[in-house]
Amino acid sequence: MSAPVSTPTERGASDGPAAVDDGAPALHRSTDTAMGTIRRGLALSPEFTRGLGITLLFAVIATVGKIVVPMAVQQIIDNGVVARTGRPDMGFVTTAVTVCAVLVVITAFCSYLMNVRLYRATESGLATLRRRAFRHVHDLSVLTQNSERKGALVSRVTADVDQISTFMQMGGIMLIVSSGQLLIATALMAAYSWQLTLVVWLCFLPLLFGVRWLQRLLSKAYLKVRERTGDMLGAIGETVMGAAVIRAHATEERTGRRIDDTVLATRRAQVKAQRLSMAVSPFAELVASVANAAVVVAGVWLGIAGELTPGELVAFLFLVTLFVSPMIMATEIFNEAQNAIAGWRRVLGVLDTVPDIADPGRDGHELPRGPVSVGFEGVSYAYPGGPTVLSGVDEEIRPGTRIAVVGETGSGKTTFVKLLTRLMDPSEGTVLLDGADLRRVAFSSLRRRVVMVPQEGFLFDSSLGDNIRFARPEAADAELEDAITELGLADWLDGLAHGLDTPVGQRGESLSAGERQLVALVRAYVADPDLLVLDEATSAVDPATEVRIQRALDRLTRGRTSVTIAHRLSTAEAADEVLVFDDGRIAQRGTHADLVRLPGVYADLHASWVHSSA
Numbered sequence: 001m002s003a004p005v006s007t008p009t010e011r012g013a014s015d016g017p018a019a020v021d022d023g024a025p026a027l028h029r030s031t032d033t034a035m036g037t038i039r040r041g042l043a044l045s046p047e048f049t050r051g052l053g054i055t056l057l058f059a060v061i062a063t064v065g066k067i068v069v070p071m072a073v074q075q076i077i078d079n080g081v082v083a084r085t086g087r088p089d090m091g092f093v094t095t096a097v098t099v100c101a102v103l104v105v106i107t108a109f110c111s112y113l114m115n116v117r118l119y120r121a122t123e124s125g126l127a128t129l130r131r132r133a134f135r136h137v138h139d140l141s142v143l144t145q146n147s148e149r150k151g152a153l154v155s156r157v158t159a160d161v162d163q164i165s166t167f168m169q170m171g172g173i174m175l176i177v178s179s180g181q182l183l184i185a186t187a188l189m190a191a192y193s194w195q196l197t198l199v200v201w202l203c204f205l206p207l208l209f210g211v212r213w214l215q216r217l218l219s220k221a222y223l224k225v226r227e228r229t230g231d232m233l234g235a236i237g238e239t240v241m242g243a244a245v246i247r248a249h250a251t252e253e254r255t256g257r258r259i260d261d262t263v264l265a266t267r268r269a270q271v272k273a274q275r276l277s278m279a280v281s282p283f284a285e286l287v288a289s290v291a292n293a294a295v296v297v298a299g300v301w302l303g304i305a306g307e308l309t310p311g312e313l314v315a316f317l318f319l320v321t322l323f324v325s326p327m328i329m330a331t332e333i334f335n336e337a338q339n340a341i342a343g344w345r346r347v348l349g350v351l352d353t354v355p356d357i358a359d360p361g362r363d364g365h366e367l368p369r370g371p372v373s374v375g376f377e378g379v380s381y382a383y384p385g386g387p388t389v390l391s392g393v394d395e396e397i398r399p400g401t402r403i404a405v406v407g408e409t410g411s412g413k414t415t416f417v418k419l420l421t422r423l424m425d426p427s428e429g430t431v432l433l434d435g436a437d438l439r440r441v442a443f444s445s446l447r448r449r450v451v452m453v454p455q456e457g458f459l460f461d462s463s464l465g466d467n468i469r470f471a472r473p474e475a476a477d478a479e480l481e482d483a484i485t486e487l488g489l490a491d492w493l494d495g496l497a498h499g500l501d502t503p504v505g506q507r508g509e510s511l512s513a514g515e516r517q518l519v520a521l522v523r524a525y526v527a528d529p530d531l532l533v534l535d536e537a538t539s540a541v542d543p544a545t546e547v548r549i550q551r552a553l554d555r556l557t558r559g560r561t562s563v564t565i566a567h568r569l570s571t572a573e574a575a576d577e578v579l580v581f582d583d584g585r586i587a588q589r590g591t592h593a594d595l596v597r598l599p600g601v602y603a604d605l606h607a608s609w610v611h612s613s614a
């Protein structure tokens with residue numbers, strides 16, 4: 001693919017541990033505690049709390065409205081059905097019912113408005129969180145991304161965010177309503193009878209303590225669920241991507257067993273968490289039944305003592321229901337909240353991973369246009385936690401030179417070009433472009449000047465034209481056609497029934513391997529870089545395509561500085577100079593003609609090339 005060096009962040013071995021800087025406002029960084037996680041989550045998506053005051057006002061009205069019915073019942077029983085005159089007062093009953101009906105309608109409307117506002121706020125907040133998380137994943141270095149399976153990474157920004165969404169939309173709304181309902185019910189119950197209120201609270205206290213204890217267990221259990229889900233999605237994603245290899249090696253059964261293991265592990269984690277959470281609701285219902293029974297007994301006793309009217313006792317029983325439902329609801333929300341906090345933690349975990357290759361941004365150096373010179377000064381590199389794989393590289397590449405990089409497998413060629421394109425920073429030493437330390441060059445400038453064409457260019461499921469203009473979306477069809485002609489590929493384009501509109505399929509699978517290489521080369525040509533870094537494809541193509549590729553490569557590299565990891569003898573022969581890698585060092589440098597005559601690594605390589613093509 002000729003994508004510009006736009007993933008310029010790769011974790012160098014010298015980097016310290018990940019700290020936090022996601023460009024977000026200064027945040028409370030702790031996610032150790034549930035509150036810390038919620039605070040950070042809310043600060044990252046301010047939409048969650050925007051306009052919360054008005055939403056709360058509707059919530060208060062909607063909640064206060066709930067006490068209208070119990071109060072009306074009490075009034076109707078005590079002052080309507082049993083009026084002071086001794087006869088039912090139908091006028092009072094009618095007025096009370098009418099007022100009650102109006103208030104219930106207002107309450108329902110406020111409840112609707114509250115819901116709409118909360119949904120809107122949570123959806124906006126989640127959209128921000130998703131966008132932030134996806135962008136951040138793109139800012140992370142290839143090395144950091146590779147340390148986690150792609151599926152697991154995707155799960156962090158999809159499934160985990162969805163989990164937060166479930167809580168924010170269902171639980172969040174209920175939490176506000178339930179807390180208000182609990183407070184109001186308590187206040188009104190106390191107004192009717194403080195003794196009965198005490199009875200109710202005494203019944204519920206064990207539940208509160210029990211829930212706090214369960215919170216810790218549930219928190220761990222749900223974090224495990226989220227981790228297992230990530231593993232499962234990662235494993236499934238990987239096997240879907242690698243389906244062809246799995247089939248080719250007939251490892252369906254073994255792969256299936258691996259997937260089964262992750263599915264079973266997820267199931268086990270879910271069952272464990274659910275078993276814990278299921279204990280909460282029956283316990284709450286038991287407590288509620290005990291509270292109701294205790295209120296009836298104590299209420300009748302208080303009534304006999306003349307401290308409670310029948311209407312007040314009936315109203316109190318209504319209020320106990322009003323009290324119990326948020327209590328039970330709160331325990332359920334609590335489960336959702338644990339799950340959501342676990343999800344939030346994992347999303348924040350992604351955001352807390354520092355892009356380890358920093359863009360100097362506006363303060364960065366702008367490279368002037370024209371063929372680039374490249375310098376390596378005392379460059380060494382070790383992958384994180386690994387041995388040194390490149391050491392003491394001191395090289396100068398003059399502007400406009402075509403360099404072929406050759407060497408045994410594992411000798412450090414790819415590492416060399418990754419450092420050159422700043423996919424990683426050296427552990428020691430400096431890489432220079434036009435004399436400027438690569439670390440000081442602005443990404444925008446680097447992306448314009450330097451383009452890397454990997455072995456297997458990634459094609460997007462779009463048309464041929466769209467894939468070619470990937471780096472320059474504004475390029476018109478005529479420009480693309482000119483580029484194709486200039487690279488000597490007009491006959492290839494003419495042979496395609498739909499020309500630039502040819503659909504390439506997912507990952508370019510509707511094209512042949514050779515054609516995908518051609519697309520990658522034209523894409524790089526259209527991007528018009530000054531330094532081209534190529535990893536020559538190793539896949540065999542038919543002779544006609546091979547000729548086209550060679551012709552295109554020759555024209556593409558003309559007048560530019562180019563560094564090509566060469567897997568073919570012809571590429572090394574055509575280069576101005578050859579860099580020969582051996583065990584992480586540059587063992588030889590020179591023209592093909594000179595090197596081939598000297599005994600050494602290159603002569604051996606050449607011999608094996610000649611032998612294999614004989």
Ligand SMILES: Nc1ncnc2c1ncn2[C@@H]1O[C@H](COP(=O)(O)OP(=O)(O)OP(=O)(O)O)[C@@H](O)[C@H]1O
Pocket residue numbers: 143383384386389407408409410411412413414415416
């Ligand atoms: N991401 C990585 N993490 C750890 N070690 C790595 C990583 N990539 C490469 N290496 C190691 O670095 C060494 C050099 O690898 P490199 O890919 O640069 O070799 P190469 O010459 O390009 O090989 P090939 O021709 O097979 O592509 C090898 O020993 C390899 O195992």
